[in-house]
Amino acid sequence: MLATVKKYIADHNLLRACDLHLVALSGGADSVALLLAMRQLGYRVEAVHCNFHLRGDESDRDMHFAEELCNQLDVRLHIAHFDTREYAALHRQSIELAARNLRYAYFENLRRDIAAADILVAHHRDDNVETLLMNLVRGTGMRGLAAIRPVNKFIRRPLLCVSRQDIESYLAQANQAYVIDSTNLEDDATRNLFRHHVVPMLEQINPQASRNISQTAAYMADVCQFIDHALPAYIDKLTQRDKQTDTLTISIPQLLSMPSPHFLLYEILKEYGYSSDQTSDIFRIISDITVATEKANTNVGCRRFLSQSHCAYIVKDAVVIRIKSDQPTEHLIPEPGLYSFDNYRLRINKSSYTAGQEIDKDKRVATFDGSLIQFPLTVRPWHQGDRFIPFGMRGCKLVSDYLTDAKIPVWEREQQTVVTDATGKIIWLTALRSANCYRVTVDTHTIITLTIE
Numbered sequence: 001m002l003a004t005v006k007k008y009i010a011d012h013n014l015l016r017a018c019d020l021h022l023v024a025l026s027g028g029a030d031s032v033a034l035l036l037a038m039r040q041l042g043y044r045v046e047a048v049h050c051n052f053h054l055r056g057d058e059s060d061r062d063m064h065f066a067e068e069l070c071n072q073l074d075v076r077l078h079i080a081h082f083d084t085r086e087y088a089a090l091h092r093q094s095i096e097l098a099a100r101n102l103r104y105a106y107f108e109n110l111r112r113d114i115a116a117a118d119i120l121v122a123h124h125r126d127d128n129v130e131t132l133l134m135n136l137v138r139g140t141g142m143r144g145l146a147a148i149r150p151v152n153k154f155i156r157r158p159l160l161c162v163s164r165q166d167i168e169s170y171l172a173q174a175n176q177a178y179v180i181d182s183t184n185l186e187d188d189a190t191r192n193l194f195r196h197h198v199v200p201m202l203e204q205i206n207p208q209a210s211r212n213i214s215q216t217a218a219y220m221a222d223v224c225q226f227i228d229h230a231l232p233a234y235i236d237k238l239t240q241r242d243k244q245t246d247t248l249t250i251s252i253p254q255l256l257s258m259p260s261p262h263f264l265l266y267e268i269l270k271e272y273g274y275s276s277d278q279t280s281d282i283f284r285i286i287s288d289i290t291v292a293t294e295k296a297n298t299n300v301g302c303r304r305f306l307s308q309s310h311c312a313y314i315v316k317d318a319v320v321i322r323i324k325s326d327q328p329t330e331h332l333i334p335e336p337g338l339y340s341f342d343n344y345r346l347r348i349n350k351s352s353y354t355a356g357q358e359i360d361k362d363k364r365v366a367t368f369d370g371s372l373i374q375f376p377l378t379v380r381p382w383h384q385g386d387r388f389i390p391f392g393m394r395g396c397k398l399v400s401d402y403l404t405d406a407k408i409p410v411w412e413r414e415q416q417t418v419v420t421d422a423t424g425k426i427i428w429l430t431a432l433r434s435a436n437c438y439r440v441t442v443d444t445h446t447i448i449t450l451t452i453e
Helices: 002-011 029-040 057-073 084-091 095-113 125-138 164-173 190-205 209-238 252-257 261-272 276-296 399-405
Strands: 020-024 044-051 077-081 118-120 239-242 247-251 302-306 310-315 318-323 331-333 337-340 345-352 365-369 377-381 417-420 426-429 446-452
Touching: 002 029, 020 029, 020 095, 029 044, 029 057, 029 164, 044 057, 044 095, 057 077, 077 095, 084 095, 095 118, 125 190, 125 209, 190 209, 209 239, 209 252, 209 261, 247 252, 247 261, 252 261, 252 276, 252 318, 261 276, 261 310, 261 318, 276 302, 276 310, 331 337, 365 426, 399 426
Parallel strands: 020 044, 020 118, 044 077
Antiparallel strands: 239 247, 247 318, 302 310, 310 318, 331 377, 337 345, 345 446, 365 446, 377 417, 417 426
């Protein structure tokens, strides 16, 4: 086994002899074999044991075993105690997830504190097989088929090349004891069902099943590594990023001209919290829209998809991804003054006016005949069905039509507000167009000016 592990470390460039390595030591066969193997191969190691206090006396037994083993091997041992159930309840997590989060967070903090190069964990080939099968049954993509990789940031797995049987034989030859976690013998956990029933059944069909599945996982890990290296160049060809507005635009024609456009779209969208099902829906609509516009040469409108953090808009020949913004809130303005809102201020002045006096034409400024404006004013999001008479026009126009005609992007429309007076009529499509009926004329003596700052 040592020869196999040594070759695996060299082939994957896992460890350097000059570094300090932190070994995760539970006391079970796998972690004990890992510690012994690293010592026998001449690596400089320290060990870390976590007591999650989940199995009563058995948890303390494991801790004492780790202490005795490290004393025998003259290896420095770090021990952490966790109230795992309290942590799980506080963070609304399962016990398993809470223990995992506590363990790896402590490992990383300790690694930095003792200046260790990495953290060695004892996942082996059988763990890899179980993980791939579990991922496959749950539903997974390319990376799920890669299962457990030998390197993940500062985590290293030198035993992925050997089986549980190899490990037990190695410990037997070394006459080395280890502890057994009683929960691993039960079938209440999904992984144990695969370990005790599914994998043995597959090995009845083919005795080499575990080895073959592990080789497939290793092959898929290589494929993932290659694709991860090549993918950014493809994505750069079909996307544009506006750093100022934090907007990503995906060109639909270029996307559809690429090999595996569905896969490429998922690789882009997953970074923004979109699931594979959402990606499939978006891709289907992109394809349908492309066919529809080619046949009828028509504009098919806009679609919007939400993740937890972002909005993806399908507009014309692009998918535009932006950070999800809160809807504007409604604000009441009782009188002239300076009002602070979420991300801007609105200044309202009332002053006298002389015919011919210059009016500020900046879009962020709106000037009205003061005798026609009734307070309180309201700043609110526009609603479907809202109408107003745009400055310089006679007839009413739907706000939605005005925004469309003005080519306002859909994500900006969602943030658009209007200002109404006490009668409920729109006096200003904020920062775009004031209403004609409240315009300043030669008969105006008092003006009210609204300025966005």
